[in-house]
Amino acid sequence: MGFEYALVHLKYTIPPAILLSIIYGPLCTKLDLYRIAFLITIAVVSTIPWDSYLIRTGIWSYPRNVIVGPTLFDIPLEEVFFFVIQTFNTTLLYLILNKPILHPVYLVKERKGDKWLYVKLIGQVVGALLLKQAVTFIRTGGSKTYLGLILVWALPFLLLLWSLAYQFLAQLPFTSTLLPIALPTLYLWIIDTLALKRGTWVISTSTKTGISLWPGLEIEEAIFFLLTNTLIVFGLVAFDNAIAVLHAFPAHFRRLPTLPSPVLLVRALLLPSKAYDDDRILGIQQSVARLKRKSRSFYLASSTFSGRLRIDLIILYSFCRVADDLIDNAADAAEAQGWVKKLKQYLDLSYGEAVLDGAGNTIESKDANRGAATLFAVQNFPEDAQLTLLLLPTQRLAKEPLYELLKGFEMDLLFSSTRPSGPIKSSDDLDLYGARVAGTVALLCIQLVLHYHPGTLSDAKAKRLMAAGHDMGIALQYTNIARDLAVDAAGGADGVGGRCYVPPPWLKKEKLTPETFISGLRKTSNEDDFFAKKVETLRARILERAFAFYDTSIEAVEELPGEARAPMRVAVESYMQIARELRRAGEGKGRVKVKAGRATVPVWKRVWVAWRTLWGRRRR
Incomplete structure (x- = not known):
């Protein structure tokens, strides 16, 4: 009895699992948990008979002084756990890298004579030839037996998954497929090297080639970990291929359960691509x-x-x-x-x-x-x-907000070179404008959320949530206006058509008119500090208005259905972060990165804000 193998997990496999869980935790959905459980079940069930055979035939073994003792079909429990933890880690990495992707965009309707038939056939032929060679290795016996057994076990699964999801496997970005294969494989190669050197597990010398990828890492072990991670990712891609079909084509799959059954997943994968709505x-x-x-x-x-x-x-x-x-x-x-x-x-x-x-x-x-x-x-x-x-x-959308949106566009048409303030004569006008061009859109978003996740909301609560969403949209529009003061003033490429969304009474307080405000913003020189201070004062007032609408509506986000609550937080907070950056800059506490005349938030900060928001943390 020993703890050497258990320590491998404590040192090398469990810490990455914890780290990946922390990173992906707030993004995890019921479907993700289902996907993880589905893949782990398949990995364990498909690997146990093969691994048990290798141990019983002496191809590899575990000294008694490195394992705790209990076994399942002659497989040490530490090894069974390895099947679970490897699948878990690779799956989480795949999910993290694929989260930004909308998978239905990679679906392709095949047509007679296009490349996809050849792509599919080439993969199948290569896989079949390798499988044939693997059978030869086993029949020949000797030093290539272990390699042959690895290939014979893995290749049929890979061939099946390729045949079902070859489009996705060929279409998805390398960062979504190759990276979640390569990173865990390299990491496990290092772990395996250390374990083999310490004798944590032993490969029979009579059934291995003796070739090493690097000192201490047998080529068979390198291929094994490469293939197992490839199997996991291929399985995940096939799963996502099926989900993409289910989500993209409601005409074929009208009712879609939150957790589709394996039968429904297979039906989706077997739907002929010529039936896709291109x-x-x-x-x-x-x-x-x-x-x-x-x-x-x-x-x-x-x-x-x-x-x-x-x-x-x-x-x-x-x-x-x-x-x-x-x-x-x-x-x-x-x-x-x-x-x-x-x-x-x-x-x-x-x-x-x-x-x-x-x-x-x-x-x-x-x-x-x-x-x-x-x-x-x-x-x-x-x-x-x-x-x-x-x-x-x-x-799924009420018509009134869409018509109101068009009224907002009509308000924009009232701006002209002779009327730079257009229809904006007061703060009430600006509220109305924000309600039409942004409040309507936010309200429609809430309508979609409540359509897909109706729960047990009463009509009164649904109306209250939509009203709060409407106000939040106004907050985001005020942020947009504060960010784009200079861009709006610049007008078109010819400098004509500048717009001033700041209400004239606000300008008058700063001894400005819409015309002088636009003229000052169009100047490229930053020498006029006095004017710049006035601009920041006006921007601060606009942001104050934005946060006023934000404060009155943000709590309603927590009353949304659970499936949409955290995502809606991200939608709001990632945009309001622009307002926070502008406010900090106006208070002299930082600088705002400007791109194409607009204030932007660096990618790392947007990701950080999104992640902490998903955990339910937000700040004023």
């Missing part, structure tokens, strides 16, 4: 690309949501960006107003507002309404905007 895939891809490009804060926050809720939130954001860009990039006010009108018409059709047939009769059919909306989008909007419009989940 328009939906492309629309999701375009929406994710917009989110990455336009808002890093919300892109980070979106990764903390999951499932169909995450997809709908991203599409909603994409719709808002599409609408905003169409109007902002219009050649003139008339064209911009035309886009607002077309967007209203599209919403009218989507929500079934008076669709007429050829005879002028009203059509009540939802399918007819949807068909009319689709035709209108294709005929009237740019190609890169069409799919976002068509994917907007209008059946």
Whole structure:
């Protein structure tokens, strides 16, 4: 009896498990726990017969003075635990590296004659040839027996997983697949080297090649750990492939349980890729690309949501960006107003507002309404905007906030070179503007959350949560205004069309007008300290307003359904961190990093804020 093998776990495998658990803990969902349990069960069940055979035939052994004693099918319990802890650690690393990724964007609809048939076949042929060679090693016996047994055990599983998830395995970024294989493998190679040198486990000299990867590490052991980590990651990729299909195609899988059964996962993997909705895939891809490009804060926050809720939130954001860009990039006010009108018409059709047939009769059919909306989008909007419009989940969103959003865009059209303050004449006007362009969007986000996680909320509480979300949206818009004072003043590329969102009474108090405020912000010189102080005073007032709305609505986040509570915290706090950075800079306690004229928060700080927020920690 000894504790040498147990000490290997205490020193080398359990500490990484604790560290990874701390890092991923606040991100972990019920589906993640299910995934971890699923993979560990498969790993243990599939490895025990093979490992037991190797021990009983003397291919490897464990001296009695290094193990505690109890065994399972001749396998020391420390070794059984190794199956569990290795799978756990590699799985957590994979989950951490894959959390930012929306997996449905990597789905591909295959067509006759494209590359995917050859990709699949090449992997299968290579795997089959290696398997054939492994069988030869076993039949020949001698020094290649152990290597052959490793390959014969691992390759059939790898072939099966490749055949089911080859698209994902070929498409996912290397950081999502190769890195979670390479890092644990290298770490276990080091542990194995130390264990072999100490005699914690012993490989029979008659069944090994004698080749070492480096001094102390047998090549068979190196291949074993490489293959076991590859098996774990391939299994996780196949799992995520199935989940991506389930989430991306509600037309094929209308009802989706929180924890899909193995049968449902297999059904998803076996769904022919030619049955995929490629328009939906492309629309999701375009929406994710917009989110990455336009808002890093919300892109980070979106990764903390999951499932169909995450997809709908991203599409909603994409719709808002599409609408905003169409109007902002219009050649003139008339064209911009035309886009607002077309967007209203599209919403009218989507929500079934008076669709007429050829005879002028009203059509009540939802399918007819949807068909009319689709035709209108294709005929009237740019190609890169069409799919976002068509994917907007209008059946899960109230129409009023969307119409209010368009009214917010119309308020923007009232700004001009002769009216730099546009419709903003008072703080009430600015509140109204924030409510329309941002409060509406936040309210819609809460609606989606409550649709997917209804729980037992009463109607009164649901309305209160949506009202709080609406106010939080105003807080975020005030942050946006405080950040973009100079950008808004600059106007277009020609310097025309500068906007001043600061209410004139606030400006008057600082002895400024909208015109002098814009003119001062457009100057590149920083010599006018007096003007700069006035700008900071106004920015501080805007931020004060932002935090006032934030303070009145933040507690409502804790009343959201548990599945969305922490992610919503991240969505709010990651953006409000910009406000905190601006406030600190205004108080002379730090400097703000500026990119393209806008204050930004460094990536490391955004990640830190998100992580601590997920644990339920926030600060004023």
